[in-house]
Amino acid sequence: MTCSYVTLWDLETGKNIATIKTNSSVRTCNFSYSAYQAAYTTDKAMGHPCEVFIIDTRTIDESMSTQSPILKWEITDSKVTSMVWGTLDETIITGHEAGDLIQWDLRTGKKVHSIKEHTHQINDMQLSRDGTMFITASKDQSAKLFDTSSLELLKEYKTERPVNSAALSPILDHVVLGGGQDAMEVTTTSTRQGKFDARFFHLVFEEEFGRVKGHFGPINSLAFHPDGKSYASGGEDGYVRVQSFDQSYFDYTFDYNRE
Structure with missing residues (x-):
């Protein structure tokens, strides 16, 4: 059985600080500018949807492995293949398999804006x-x-x-x-x-x-x-x-x- 997860590492020592298990493969992950939050996305696979997760990273220890995300939502468009944080930690921007870019409001998990300037996967x-x-x-x-x-x-x-x-x-x-x-x-x-x-x-x-x-x-x-x-x-x-x-x-x- 394949195990999928997000792992947080200490860069100075190489120590594994925390591991968060996921239902399917993690495609992207990124810290916010403030580093108080992080986001990661999972693929649509094994009966599970493509999803976006926002987690709190202010307390970095083993308890992160069992904490519930601050926010998560399902992606019904083509799957997420890349991602960056927007300004002031208020939004994230996801790039998709079909070439779309979507901006998301992190207070609600709702789509703010979307464009399609690429014709293939980002x-x-x-x-x-x-x-x-x-x-x-x-x-x-x-x-x-x-x-x-x-x-x-x-x-x-x-x-x-x-x-x-x-x-x-x-x-x-x-x-x-x-x-x-x-x-x-x-x-x-x-x-x-x-x-x-x-x-x-x-x-x-x-x-x-x-x-x-x-x-x-x-x-x-x-x-x-x-x-x-x-x-x-x-x-x-x-x-x-x-x-x-x-x-x-x-x-x-x-x-x-x-x-």
Whole structure:
């Protein structure tokens, strides 16, 4: 019998603080900005619906394993595949298998707003450093930048392959995208053709200005270091690569006048 759960870890010691059992696989989880709450979602499986759970994390000990959630609700739309917290810990925004983005009111668990700017599954969502914007990565071969409060579409970054992850630089107007073909479609020529490169775009002008090779399979996750001087990528090849930027990266000036 498969056991599904959410686990809370102490980063300094690696100790397992609490484990919350769930009825089906956990697809997403995230702390609120204040870290007083956390949210996680479960898949529709084994006769159980896709659900969103909000838990209190102010008292972090083994009692969390048996506490009831502050709030939970069932998802009747397509299943949740990604999620971020909205502003002031008052909302969460979920990305869905069908490409929808939905904003939820955490006082009631009711839908506030929804849009559909992607045509396929949203694989990843990450907030900007100040939380005013977030970026999505989708199987429709694009990443898109949205306003966190209004869900207004701000920018779009297009590629020729599914995008599995996208991250925003905390110090520069840069976006990094990663992805690649599904594992069953990968060929020996894919690496040579640059299908697994991390690709850098200008946040405002939406143009690609650089690529970094390294993985031998699709990139599944990306994250900038908080100081903006490096980034990490996790790939289907089983490796996590940490790349530090050299000075030329910081000296680079985007040509605003090129056509």
